Amino acid sequence: MAIVISVLVIALVMAVAAGAIGREARRLDGLPPRAVFDLDEAVQWVADHLPEDVTAQLSYDEVRQILDHSLDHLRELGLAGSTTGEPVEGEVVVDEAEALAAVLDRAEQAGMEVSPHQVQAVLAAQLAYLQAISAVGPPAEE
Numbered sequence: 835m836a837i838v839i840s841v842l843v844i845a846l847v848m849a850v851a852a853g854a855i856g857r858e859a860r861r862l863d864g865l866p867p868r869a870v871f872d873l874d875e876a877v878q879w880v881a882d883h884l885p886e887d888v889t890a891q892l893s894y895d896e897v898r899q900i901l902d903h904s905l906d907h908l909r910e911l912g913l914a915g916s917t918t919g920e921p922v923e924g925e926v927v928v929d930e931a932e933a934l935a936a937v938l939d940r941a942e943q944a945g946m947e948v949s950p951h952q953v954q955a956v957l958a959a960q961l962a963y964l965q966a967i968s969a970v971g972p973p974a975e976e
């Protein structure tokens with residue numbers, strides 16, 4: 835008799851678990867996939883999409899450092915973080931001039947010798963990458 839009750843309890847627990855998993859799977863299926871920023875992929879993508887004059891001047895390591903500085907700026911704005919954080923709701927606008935100044939300042943503090951033109955080209959390619967992975971929307975209307 836104890837074996838029958840144990841089997842019934844296990845079956846009940848399994849049925850409840852299967853129902854909960856199924857419900858959660860259906861809920862997640864209705865949500866759009868989260869964009870995941872992969873730094874290695876971003877460095878390669880951005881480097882491949884830079885203008886020739888900038889590509890000839892920046893190494894992959896320098897592109898990576900500029901992207902790191904940009905991500906630091908976005909983190910300060912609450913727009914970049916771990917994949918466990920809550921997604922940002924609503925519309926958020928990042929000012930291009932402010933982003934350029936912040937990245938140039940960080941690059942200077944790190945001892946990098948990069949021009950505003952080079953950093954602007956990397957930031958423009960980064961924006962195109964973020965749009966390609968659906969991490970950002972279109973540019974805001976002025």
